Amino acid sequence: xQSVAQPEDQVNVAEGNPLTxxxxxxxxxxxxxxxxxxxxxxxxxxLLKYITGDNLVKGSYGFEAEFNKSQTxxxxxxxxxxxxxxxxxxxxxxxxxxxxxxxTFGGGTRLMVKP
Amino acid sequence: KAGVTQTPRYLIKTRGQQVTLSCSPISGHRSVSWxxxxxxxxxxxxxxxxxxxxxxxxxxxxxxxxRQFSNSRSEMNVSTLELGDxxxxxxxxxxxxxxxxxxxxGEGSWLTVV
Numbered sequence: 001x002q003s004v005a006q007p008e009d010q011v012n013v014a015e016g017n018p019l020t021x022x023x024x025x026x027x028x029x030x031x032x033x034x035x036x037x038x039x040x041x042x043x044x045x046x047l048l049k050y051i052t053g054d055n056l057v058k059g060s061y062g063f064e065a066e067f068n069k070s071q072t073x074x075x076x077x078x079x080x081x082x083x084x085x086x087x088x089x090x091x092x093x094x095x096x097x098x099x100x101x102x103x104t105f106g107g108g109t110r111l112m113v114k115p
Numbered sequence: 116k117a118g119v120t121q122t123p124r125y126l127i128k129t130r131g132q133q134v135t136l137s138c139s140p141i142s143g144h145r146s147v148s149w150x151x152x153x154x155x156x157x158x159x160x161x162x163x164x165x166x167x168x169x170x171x172x173x174x175x176x177x178x179x180x181x182r183q184f185s186n187s188r189s190e191m192n193v194s195t196l197e198l199g200d201x202x203x204x205x206x207x208x209x210x211x212x213x214x215x216x217x218x219x220x221g222e223g224s225w226l227t228v229v
Contacts, residue, residue: 034217034218036220041225042222042223043119043121043205043220043221043222043223044205044207044220045220046217046218046219046220049217090158099170099171100146100163100165100170100171101146101148101163101171101207101209101216101218102148102160102163102171102173103148103150103160103207103218104160105150105157105158106157107157108157108158
């Protein structure tokens, strides 16, 4: 079984400050890890993924995430937050050893960036 | 390149009715998955289809079913609707499984059961 935990329901940050959205995962095999963002009344938009290789992954809109195998974490980061980054963020995991494309999602973290 | 297209975007149904939702994947994508999103349960995997065959299934009752056509388009059906089926239903598509293909989502179909 695989699972994802996003320990913070909401993260508040001032515009221009760095932001971190936390994610930890559990999977029996090797993990494929993803971050998605959801704006109000919209679907999920892909931000970035970790498959293998460099632990620091860079994605869309200046976001990046760091894979930490020992801590089973994949935290999302951005050096300087924008008000337009305010949205719902989801971390997801897929077991690389299993056939298929089934994602298990965390509960989501609402990011609020204040001017 | 067009994204994942879902229809209808919004619909209202009455308890006991059935509903069919449609999904057109990104061109060339042969894997199609469906997810249910609710405030209480979050995002939950329903099922995945690849080459017209169901490859994975989530923990949902048999009232939830799906199929995939030869052109990779997919439909999901929910029979005997219950109030708790009110949700955003998201379709996702991806290339055949390889070393970490990205899974792309559509805008979703908002289902309200009254």
